[in-house]
Amino acid sequence: MLIVGPDDEFNRKLASLLKVDLVPIERRKFPDGELCPRIMGEVSGEDVIVSMRMKAGAADVNDYLVELLLTARNLREHMNANGIWAVIPYFPYARQDEIFRKGEPLSSKYVAELLEESGVDGVFSVTVHLHRRKSFGELFSKARAVNVDGMKSLARYLKTLNLENPFVLGPDTESIVWARDLARYLGTEDYDSFKKERDLATGEIKTTAKELDLKGRVVIVADDIVSTGGTMANAVREAKRMGAKLVISAFVHPVLARGAFDRILGAGADVIVGTDTLEWAGSKATVVEELAESLKEVLP
């Protein structure tokens, strides 16, 4: 078994936890935008874990996806890899898990099928945004799909802060599941959520904040993804207005489109915690241990 991926701290740690070698990938982009991920070593006959992460803030989801597809196909067709297991910590297009408006694509399923067609035997991802699906596996027809719980990683970091009686708050109705899980890992039953409506055409959001007794409390606003930061910022602002003494913004996937971080800070967040499912210099929590555990459990 080998890991194939960029030679970064994330992959070095994953390789060391799994006690396997890391074969580096050089990520090359031509001036016209075309990509050429180059595998810098031999993998012949080996089972391979392809581990690549998207960059936070750079809006390069499509580059990332193409790199993954090219790498998997190359491993299968030209590098003579045996099994191919993809570590895709932030699964691209997961939010389009339904056709919301007539004429839209069912992108999450199409992406899963593209990965399968490129030769991927299994996918390990983290806290996949699939509110309208029963499981991550439903997206695939033959590949094995494993959805690792990123709230566990956030909780591991948050516990080191020794927070006093925290209240976990989901910024919208869907996020109640994340708030519940994080609260459970932190050993509290104090959690709830606000409500949010998003205009499907403009993306504009409106948060309806249920009045909660947050006076003097440490509040952790927990979500899976922060993209524009609008959802998170609205909830942070409301928590402060309701009297929270410390507000922590905690999320698994730091997609962080331009301006998102400042938007959350500007709303009054005292601490911002994300994981390293995307390449982001500000990640405080890491999902590597949880990923390594589930890779060990599942792989031959």
Ligand code: R5P
């Ligand atoms: C959506 O339901 C997700 O759970 C997040 O709340 C959403 O993706 C955050 O998006 P944004 O940061 O653009 O408000």
